[in-house]
Amino acid sequence: xxxxxxxxxxxxxxxxxxxxxxxxxxxxxxxxxxxxxxxxxxxxxxxxxxxxxxxxxxxxxxxxxxxxxxxxxxxxxxxxxxxxxxxxxxxxxxxxxxxxxxxxxxxxxxxxxxxxxxxxxxxxxxxxxxxxxxxxxxxxxxxxxxxxxxxxxxxxxxxxxxxxxxxxxxxxxxxxxxxxxxxxxxxxxxxxxxxxxxxxxxxxxxxxxxxxxxxxxxxxxxxxxxxxxxxxxxxxxxxxxxxxxxxxxxxxxxxxxxxxxxxxxxxxxxxxxxxxxxxxxxxxxxxxxxxxxxxxxxxxxxxxxxxxxxxxxxxxxxxxxxxx
Amino acid sequence: xxxxxxxxxxxxxxxxxxxxxxxxxxxxxxxxxxxxxxxxxxxxxxxxxxxxxxxxxxxxxxxxxxxxxxxxxxxxxxxxxxxxxxxxxxxxxxxxxxxxxxxxxxxxxxxxxxxxxxxxxxxxxxxxxxxxxxxxxxxxxxxxxxxxxxxxxxxxxxxxxxxxxxxxxxxxxxxxxxxxxxxxxxxxxxxxxxxxxxxxxxxxxxxxxxxxxxxxxxxxxxxxxxxxxxxxxxxxxxxxxxxxxxxxxxxxxxxxxxxxxxxxxxxxxxxxxxxxxxxxxxxxxxxxxxxxxxxxxxxxxxxxxxxxxxxxxxxxxxxxxxxx
Numbered sequence: 001x002x003x004x005x006x007x008x009x010x011x012x013x014x015x016x017x018x019x020x021x022x023x024x025x026x027x028x029x030x031x032x033x034x035x036x037x038x039x040x041x042x043x044x045x046x047x048x049x050x051x052x053x054x055x056x057x058x059x060x061x062x063x064x065x066x067x068x069x070x071x072x073x074x075x076x077x078x079x080x081x082x083x084x085x086x087x088x089x090x091x092x093x094x095x096x097x098x099x100x101x102x103x104x105x106x107x108x109x110x111x112x113x114x115x116x117x118x119x120x121x122x123x124x125x126x127x128x129x130x131x132x133x134x135x136x137x138x139x140x141x142x143x144x145x146x147x148x149x150x151x152x153x154x155x156x157x158x159x160x161x162x163x164x165x166x167x168x169x170x171x172x173x174x175x176x177x178x179x180x181x182x183x184x185x186x187x188x189x190x191x192x193x194x195x196x197x198x199x200x201x202x203x204x205x206x207x208x209x210x211x212x213x214x215x216x217x218x219x220x221x222x223x224x225x226x227x228x229x230x231x232x233x234x235x236x237x238x239x240x241x242x243x244x245x246x247x248x249x250x251x252x253x254x255x256x257x258x259x260x261x262x263x264x265x266x267x268x269x270x271x272x273x274x275x276x277x278x279x280x281x282x283x284x285x286x287x288x289x290x291x292x293x294x295x296x297x298x299x300x301x302x303x304x305x306x307x308x309x310x311x312x313x314x315x316x317x318x319x320x321x322x323x324x
Numbered sequence: 325x326x327x328x329x330x331x332x333x334x335x336x337x338x339x340x341x342x343x344x345x346x347x348x349x350x351x352x353x354x355x356x357x358x359x360x361x362x363x364x365x366x367x368x369x370x371x372x373x374x375x376x377x378x379x380x381x382x383x384x385x386x387x388x389x390x391x392x393x394x395x396x397x398x399x400x401x402x403x404x405x406x407x408x409x410x411x412x413x414x415x416x417x418x419x420x421x422x423x424x425x426x427x428x429x430x431x432x433x434x435x436x437x438x439x440x441x442x443x444x445x446x447x448x449x450x451x452x453x454x455x456x457x458x459x460x461x462x463x464x465x466x467x468x469x470x471x472x473x474x475x476x477x478x479x480x481x482x483x484x485x486x487x488x489x490x491x492x493x494x495x496x497x498x499x500x501x502x503x504x505x506x507x508x509x510x511x512x513x514x515x516x517x518x519x520x521x522x523x524x525x526x527x528x529x530x531x532x533x534x535x536x537x538x539x540x541x542x543x544x545x546x547x548x549x550x551x552x553x554x555x556x557x558x559x560x561x562x563x564x565x566x567x568x569x570x571x572x573x574x575x576x577x578x579x580x581x582x583x584x585x586x587x588x589x590x591x592x593x594x595x596x597x598x599x600x601x602x603x604x605x606x607x608x609x610x611x612x613x614x615x616x617x618x619x620x621x622x623x624x625x626x627x628x629x630x631x632x633x634x635x636x637x638x639x640x641x642x643x644x645x646x647x648x
Contacts, residue, residue, distance in 0.1 A: 038362060045417030093369030101424055 001025055001309035002287050003067070003316075005200030005238030006081070006149070006171040008253075010245045011050060015284065016057040019076040022284040025309060026067045026077040026316070028105055028170060028238070032087045034256030037094055040087035044101050047078065062102060064317035079316070081105030081147065081170070083253075085116050085135070092131070095138040104320050105170060106139065107147040108132060108159060111265070112258060117148075117155035120181055121265075125152035133162055140164045143321045148192070149238075150182065157191040165319055166196035171238030173202050177222040178209045180266060189226070193234040198315050199226065200238020205275040206266035207240070216280040220293040223307060232303055236311045237290065243283050247273035325349055325633035326611050327391070327640075329524030329562030330405070330473070330495040332577075334569045335374060339608065340381040343400040346608040349633060350391045350401040350640075352429055352494060352562075356411045358580030361418055364411035368425050371402065386426060388641035403640070405429030405471065405494070407577075409440050409459070416455070419462040428644050429494060430463065431471045432456060432483060435589065436582060441472075441479035444505055445589075449476035457486055464488045467645045472516070473562075474506065481515040489643055490520035495562030497526050501546040502533045504590060513550070517558035522639050523550065524562025529599040530590035531564070536600040543602075544617040547631060556627055560635045561614065567607050571597035 002023050008030035009015050019027065031047070032040040051060055059070055061077030070077035080102045087103070088094040098106075108128075109119035116132035118125040128136070136159060139146055146167040148156040160167050169192055175183035189199055201223055208214035209222070226235050242249070250273055254265040264272055280289045287308070294304045326347050332354035333339050343351065355371070356364040375384055383394055385401030394401035404426045411427070412418040422430075432452075433443035440456035442449040452460070460483060463470055470491040472480040484491050493516055499507035513523055525547055532538035533546070550559050566574070574597055578589040588596055604613045611632070618628045 037365070041361070041421055042415075042417070045415070045421060048417065048420050091366075091369070093366070093372065096372050097365055097369060097425065100426075101421065 001067070001071070001305065001313055002291075003236070003309035003312040004028065004241070004284075004287070005168070005198070005236050005312055006030065006202075007239060007241045007243075008083075008245070009241055009243040010249070012244065013054060013057070015243060016050075016054050016076070018284040020057060020074065022287045024076050024284055024287060025071045026061055026079060026312070028079045028081050030083050031080045031103070032082040033084055033110060033253050034086050034258070037087050037089050037091075037098075040082070040098070041101070044080070047080070051078075060102060062104075063320055064313055067313060067316065079104045081107075083107045083150065084110035085114050088135070090115060090131075092135055092138050095135060095144060096142045099142045099144045103144060104316070105145045105147045105168065107150055108135075109148075109151045109155065111150050111254070117159060118152040119150055120152045122152060125154040127154045127158045128162060132159075136163050141323050143319060143323070145319050153185055153188050156184075156188045160191040160195040160197065163195065165323065166198070166315065167192055168198050168200070168315070169238075170200045171202040171204070171240040172199065173207045173222065174199075174226055177225070178207060180207050182266060183207055186229075189230055193230040198234055198236050198311055199230070200236045200312075201226070202238055202240045203277065203281045204240040204242075205277065208278065212276040212278060214278050216278070216289060216293040217297060219278075220290070220297045220299075223294065224297055224299060227299075227303065227307070232306050233311055233314075235307055236309070236315075237307065239281070241284065242274055245274060250274055325391070325395070325629065325637055326615075327560070327633035327636040328352065328565070328608075328611070329492070329522070329560050329636055330354065330526075331563060331565045331567075332569070333565055333567040334573070336568065337378060337381070339567060340374075340378050340400070342608040344381060344398065346611045348400045348608055348611060349395045350385055350403060350636070352403045352405050354407050355404045355427070356406040357408055357434060357577050358410050358582070361411050361413050361415075364406070364422070365425070368404070371404070375402075384426060386428075387644055388637055391637060391640065403428045405431075407431045407474065408434035409438050412459070414439060414455075416459055416462050419459060419468060420466045423466045423468045427468060428640070429469045429471045429492065431474055432459075433472075433475045433479065435474050435578070441483060442476040443474055444476045446476060449478040451478045451482045452486060456483075460487050465647050467643060467647070469643050477509055477512050480508075480512045484515040484519040484521065487519065489647065490522070490639065491516055492522050492524070492639070493562075494524045495526040495528070495564040496523065497531045497546065498523075498550055501549070502531060504531050506590060507531055510553075513554055517554040522558055522560050522635055523554070524560045524636075525550070526562055526564045527601065527605045528564040528566075529601065532602065536602060538602050540602070540604040540613060540617040541621065544614070544621045544623075547618065548621055548623060551623075551627065551631070556630050557635055557638075559631055560633070560639075561611075561631065563605070565608065566598055569598060574598055
């Protein structure tokens with residue numbers, strides 16, 4: 001079982017075929033960065049067209065059971081998520097609506113302050129807002145998972161504590177390994193893990209030690225250390241693969257419509273675009289390299305299976321339906 | 325089994341309880357008259373709140389199987405529909421989106437010309453539009469039923485012929501019985517029935533012989549004549565019950581935002597509001613009167629069961645899922 005906890009590729013038949021070659025049974029895909037509700041619906045519509053056009057390669061994923069169907073029929077189940085709460089606008093009723101349309105993860109913030117919580121690029125983090133507390137309860141009720149990948153520390157810890165169900169950091173690494181703004185402190189990862197949540201290890205070069213030159217062995221050893229520290233149940237993969245995207249898309253991610261100025265995020269004026277991927281993880285066909293790498297550093301088969309997809313499978317099974 | 329093919333009441337706990345007292349297992353409720361997509365979603369959100377508030381009385385209906393669940397648990401299954409294609413705006417991708425959100429019927433027109441077809445109040449009826457033909461195919465694909473209750477004759481006959489699945493007239497009566505603008509000619513009903521569709525007999529007084537003074541026996545005999553003419557499989561009920569609605573709502577139905585002038589529809593300047601219901605059908609508690617009335621004019625038990633809900637049940641089972 002191979003499950004990727006986050007991708008935002010420039011989707012195409014080529015990429016869907018690479019998912020099959022890489023043995024991916026399920027992928028959490030980003031459907032919105034800064035989109036309004038109506039714009040997000042246009043993105044759902046685009047996915048409906050892909051599901052209709054490529055029924056032999058992909059299928060819509062709503063439950064963990066859909067991963068079994070995908071596996072049995074040689075397809076990849078696509079699960080929807082948002083990197084920002086912009087799709088629900090200021091309307092808590094949209095939480096259930098987007099869940100009905102298939103959304104299964106929603107970040108409470110994307111780098112900036114949102115109506116719900118604080119992003120990791122803000123100078124101050126006052127924690128969850130009034131609406132944020134209400135929306136987490138509603139997300140808990142319907143089975144929409146709180147994702148704090150781009151959130152600030154206090155907001156993340158408060159979300160983990162306020163949420164009645166496990167939350168996720170779908171794509172980030174421990175800042176102890178690589179001190180990027182988007183990577184997570186020990187206190188944050190601990191709060192998420194203690195609440196039953198999962199940290200998905202990211203392959204985005206700005207999140208890796210030595211960036212694009214990061215060695216597979218170092219990446220796998222960082223995973224092994226996280227397993228020792230937080231427990232085998234709480235670690236997965238969230239590649240953050242942004243394959244084939246033009247630089248205009250990284251600008252949309254970072255700037256949306258909130259600024260007239262360029263914000264370089266984890267890049268810089270000298271290197272504004274997507275950095276080169278590590279040689280051993282160029283696209284979806286390379287998940288086998290990570291699986292081999294984890295075994296090579298001495299992880300046993302059960303642990304490797306948990307990291308590669310077993311943990312996400314259990315998390316999906318527990319958290320995508322109405323609150324029991 | 326009792327199924328009502330259309331209502332648009334001013335929904336409340338009182339009305340939901342009356343549905344239970346009337347033994348209604350399912351109701352097709354109107355969710356939009358002239359609403360945009362976003363406004364329609366607000367109406368879906370309101371229904372989600374009612375489902376959460378009254379879980380012992382009502383439940384969301386998506387398939388015929390949900391009617392069995394409702395019946396077994398003493399509730400009424402609520403099925404959504406639109407009286408106008410305004411919720412899909414000019415975007416064919418919204419057909420699948422509204423189906424995912426629960427819509428199961430959509431009228432192609434409401435009295436006026438739409439992007440898809442012609443309404444029954446227009447002077448000219450040029451038939452299905454280019455977009456109308458495309459949208460019917462898409463509705464066929466996902467399992468959203470074409471409803472032509474407020475459409476003009478040629479458009480209705482073309483819809484019945486162009487559709488690859490049965491269509492419905494959820495709420496109207498034969499014009500041979502009562503020559504109202506909204507009632508349907510023999511040619512129209514025949515086209516719908518020959519395509520496997522259903523005509524739901526309306527209790528809206530303007531559609532009844534003698535209006536509010538219509539006698540139960542006359543209503544039941546009109547049903548019996550339709551059964552003889554079009555076949556027992558093709559007739560049901562669609563009460564058009566608009567219980568507890570203020571006159572402002574009948575104005576919204578008729579005028580929406582398309583005119584600055586008052587349009588009285590089937591009413592008049594002297595009687596602009598909702599007419600009084602017949603004594604024997606005041607609200608949802610009175611479905612038993614119709615059942616008794618049908619038996620009293622000599623219909624056998626199987627026929628009565630088909631009219632009261634059996635036909636709609638079979639129609640729902642065949643037409644609410646993806647095209648086989």
